[in-house]
Amino acid sequence: MDLTERIERRRTRRSKNELVVDRDSLNPGVHLPEPVGRETLFEALLNAIDPLFDRAVPPNTYVWGPRGSGKSAIVTALISALDAEVTASDPFYTATRGGSDRPDVQFAYLDARRATSRFRLYRELLDGLLVEAIPERGVSTSALGDRIEEVTAASETVLVAVDHLGERGTVDLADLYAFFEPFDDLAWIGVGRDPPEALSLPMPEQRVHVPGYTYELVDILTVRGSRGLSQTLDHVHAQRLADWADGDAHDALAALFVAAMNAEADGATRLRDEDVEVGTAAVPSGGVPIGTVMALSENEQRVLAQLIDRSLDGETSIESAAEVIAAQTELTDGTVKRLLYELAQRGVLERQEVAVGTQATGRQPSGVEPNFSKRLFAALRNE
DNA sequence: GATCCACGGGAATACACGGATG
DNA sequence: CATCCGTGTATTCCCGTGGATC
Numbered sequence: 257m258d259l260t261e262r263i264e265r266r267r268t269r270r271s272k273n274e275l276v277v278d279r280d281s282l283n284p285g286v287h288l289p290e291p292v293g294r295e296t297l298f299e300a301l302l303n304a305i306d307p308l309f310d311r312a313v314p315p316n317t318y319v320w321g322p323r324g325s326g327k328s329a330i331v332t333a334l335i336s337a338l339d340a341e342v343t344a345s346d347p348f349y350t351a352t353r354g355g356s357d358r359p360d361v362q363f364a365y366l367d368a369r370r371a372t373s374r375f376r377l378y379r380e381l382l383d384g385l386l387v388e389a390i391p392e393r394g395v396s397t398s399a400l401g402d403r404i405e406e407v408t409a410a411s412e413t414v415l416v417a418v419d420h421l422g423e424r425g426t427v428d429l430a431d432l433y434a435f436f437e438p439f440d441d442l443a444w445i446g447v448g449r450d451p452p453e454a455l456s457l458p459m460p461e462q463r464v465h466v467p468g469y470t471y472e473l474v475d476i477l478t479v480r481g482s483r484g485l486s487q488t489l490d491h492v493h494a495q496r497l498a499d500w501a502d503g504d505a506h507d508a509l510a511a512l513f514v515a516a517m518n519a520e521a522d523g524a525t526r527l528r529d530e531d532v533e534v535g536t537a538a539v540p541s542g543g544v545p546i547g548t549v550m551a552l553s554e555n556e557q558r559v560l561a562q563l564i565d566r567s568l569d570g571e572t573s574i575e576s577a578a579e580v581i582a583a584q585t586e587l588t589d590g591t592v593k594r595l596l597y598e599l600a601q602r603g604v605l606e607r608q609e610v611a612v613g614t615q616a617t618g619r620q621p622s623g624v625e626p627n628f629s630k631r632l633f634a635a636l637r638n639e
Numbered sequence: 640g641a642t643c644c645a646c647g648g649g650a651a652t653a654c655a656c657g658g659a660t661g
Numbered sequence: 662c663a664t665c666c667g668t669g670t671a672t673t674c675c676c677g678t679g680g681a682t683c
Contacts, residue, residue: 373643373644375642375643375644376643391642391682391683392643392681392682392683393642393643393644393680393681393682393683394641394642394643394681394682394683395641395642395643395682395683396641396642396643397642397643399642553645555645555646573671574671574672575670575671587646587647588646588647588648590646590647590648590649591645591646591647591648593672594646594647594648594673597671597672597673598673601672601673617655617656617657617668617669617670618654618655618656618668618669618670618671619653619654619655619656619669619670619671619672620654620655620670620671621670621671622671622672
């Protein structure tokens with residue numbers, strides 16, 4: 257979103273007396289172009305890819321740190337800054353084309369939550385590098401590999417960042433080695449939570465550790481809150497959210513988002529203490545990031561939406577919840593049941609004991625409860 | 640005709656619990 | 662008393678098929 261757009265949005269929202277002027281600024285799944293309070297880490301990343309500026313292929317890099325510590329924020333910022341730098345239609349560079357000292361590099365940022373197989377990773381990569389449409393099916397994985405081969409051969413280097421490695425259901429570092437091994441002029445930055453010593457070899461020689469936020473989180477909330485709301489975020493509120501979230505930027509922003517929605521729903525023009533209370537109460541701390549949920553397939557999201565809308569979470573057994581949901585969708589109850597179990601295994605849902613009256617024998621059934629904020633999910637789903 | 644993978648469904652395994660067995 | 666067994670469910674695991682696309 258550019259500046260004029262931001263101003264226009266703010267003007268119209270203000271005239272309608274709305275509290276939230278820019279949802280993206282409050283959305284924990286969206287990152288700012290300029291990360292707040294991470295200058296030294298940004299330098300470390302630039303150092304890691306420094307050979308690029310000498311027209312060499314840099315070594316691969318592993319970026320790691322706890323959840324909500326700003327890994328995605330900093331890596332997306334890096335890639336988009338580099339991309340802007342290289343693709344900028346700067347008249348000076350264009351005029352001196354040929355003698356340009358600008359390296360011929362292409363950049364791509366991939367989310368392992370979406371790129372869950374070799375085929376999809378290749379597809380996402382090509383999609384990020386090329387303007388042409390990339391087929392979704394009907395073409396072999398190796399054909400996509402050949403296409404990548406061509407692209408890497410045509411430019412000096414391709415730098416790929418792959419975010420969210422090693423989460424339940426996503427590819428890991430070892431997969432990345434296997435997937436990218438065929439390509440010579442390709443360097444990658446893997447991003448994950450696991451500390452290097454917890455992972456098997458091989459391990460990239462370059463590593464950047466992103467520690468959890470401490471005092472910086474208040475600044476982040478202030479910047480993003482003030483940008484997303486029609487007024488400055490109160491320092492006391494920012495501090496309270498940061499303390500509650502224990503340094504996890506995702507949880508803090510999620511709570512702020514819900515707080516703002518709560519205020520707006522009440523017709524309040526300011527964020528009140530009670531809204532912050534509601535926000536923190538509505539976000540399970542340590543739950544799955546909302547980005548994980550929003551990256552699920554449409555049918556999986558539909559199942560979750562039905563589960564929530566029909567209050568089938570919690571006390572209802574998986575069996576009967578699946579029956580109700582299946583009736584509302586195109587899916588059979590067997591498939592819905594399997595999806596619910598799979599989502600529970602991936603941590604998106606949490607299984608819990610369900611009080612069952614008549615059952616005297618057999619294994620106890622369980623119900624499922626979202627391990628993310630329902631209100632945040634609902635808000636982001638009908639955007 | 641080839642490709643990928645979401646779906647559907649069924650086999651295998653885990654768990655709960657009462658009763659039999661050593 | 663501890664362990665095993667049988668029965669009934671719940672849960673996990675696995676794989677063939679078909680739709681959509683190239």
